[in-house]
Amino acid sequence: MRISRRFIHGMFLILLIFSVSARAAETVDSDEARSQFVVGNIVFVLLHEFGHLVIDDFDIPVLGNTEDAADTLAAVTLIRLDRTRPESDFAYVRMLLSAADANRILWETGLERDNPDTYGARHPLSLQRVARIACLVYGSDMDTFEPLGELSYLPGFRADWCDNEFEDADKAWEWVRDTYITKAEHGNLNHTVKYGNTRDPAQQKIRDQMQQREVLEKAMQVVEDTVLLPDSINLRTRSCGSPNAYWDPNERDLVLCYELVQGFFNLSSEQKITELEQRMREFNRDE
Numbered sequence: 158m159r160i161s162r163r164f165i166h167g168m169f170l171i172l173l174i175f176s177v178s179a180r181a182a183e184t185v186d187s188d189e190a191r192s193q194f195v196v197g198n199i200v201f202v203l204l205h206e207f208g209h210l211v212i213d214d215f216d217i218p219v220l221g222n223t224e225d226a227a228d229t230l231a232a233v234t235l236i237r238l239d240r241t242r243p244e245s246d247f248a249y250v251r252m253l254l255s256a257a258d259a260n261r262i263l264w265e266t267g268l269e270r271d272n273p274d275t276y277g278a279r280h281p282l283s284l285q286r287v288a289r290i291a292c293l294v295y296g297s298d299m300d301t302f303e304p305l306g307e308l309s310y311l312p313g314f315r316a317d318w319c320d321n322e323f324e325d326a327d328k329a330w331e332w333v334r335d336t337y338i339t340k341a342e343h344g345n346l347n348h349t350v351k352y353g354n355t356r357d358p359a360q361q362k363i364r365d366q367m368q369q370r371e372v373l374e375k376a377m378q379v380v381e382d383t384v385l386l387p388d389s390i391n392l393r394t395r396s397c398g399s400p401n402a403y404w405d406p407n408e409r410d411l412v413l414c415y416e417l418v419q420g421f422f423n424l425s426s427e428q429k430i431t432e433l434e435q436r437m438r439e440f441n442r443d444e
Contacts, residue, residue: 191425196372197255198421199413202402203376203392204231206411209404214387215337224280232290233330236297236323238379250294257290259424261310284310292316296323350377353395360396360415363422367394373413394418 170213208227212219219226242249260283269275269282276282281289287310295305296319307318315322350373357362367373373392380390390409397414404411 190334192423192427193251194255195421196370197252198424199367199372199418200252200260200376200379201231201256202417203236203411203413204234204379206402206413207231207380210386210390210406210411211333211337213404213406215333217333218339222281228286229293229326230282230330230333233323233326234295234379236294236325237330240297253290253294257287259421260284260286260290288315290314292319293323293326296314296320297327309331338376345388347378348381349389349391350374351391351393353393355415356396360419361438363415363418364394367418375438 170203205227208230209223211217211230212226212442231331238249239245239247242335263269264283264287269284285292291305291308291311292315295302295311295316299306299320305311306313306319311319352364352368352373355364373394377392380386380392388409392411394413394415397412397416399414400416400417400420402412402417
């Protein structure tokens, strides 16, 4: 098996992460909105890598880019979790929109626009990820999420077809589940969660906050509620030397690097009450 060690956004996210002031790591815990932004991005990244895990484990044929497929598996999973858990009050969709917001921040720096190499990269452009996430959420319930169809990053000619786009994605998600996942042979699985050692006090603070909030345990619960895997996995955090997350099929490790989490803390200093978030605040299940 090949080892998957994919940079989430390549060198451009790395540049952005370390160009933003690290003071956000000192203040984010006092700002609930920023904390939700960080947690939402962590969950989306883990589910994205979990998508690679599922594709690898079941040898699922993919027509197109596997990065797009992993994004779709992650996004539809979160949308479906909100559908099955009305008491969540769109908590999972909010996580998804936090990931869109991080991609918006990246795009608005101009780091991608000004470098031609990004247009040939395996990952979609950040702006495309924003539009894809907004379209899937909007298309999943066009009445409830009608304001999302007006976003500047989601042009009207695409918004009109978002219900079809979500239907295609949702159908593919169900096909993967019914064709592969539900037919797998399952033994007594023993998934593990481990918060690894850190390299410096800033990462230690992040580790302590994640462990206190049981971020990995909650992510593992989402995995267990979503799919039965043919073998156990290890969900780990560790210092990697660069902002990354990856699935290692040889060791069956799904790894989230502290540097990436630290980067999301730093990005949260650039987070504003964006149009996505403002629109989401208008939604209420009781209305």
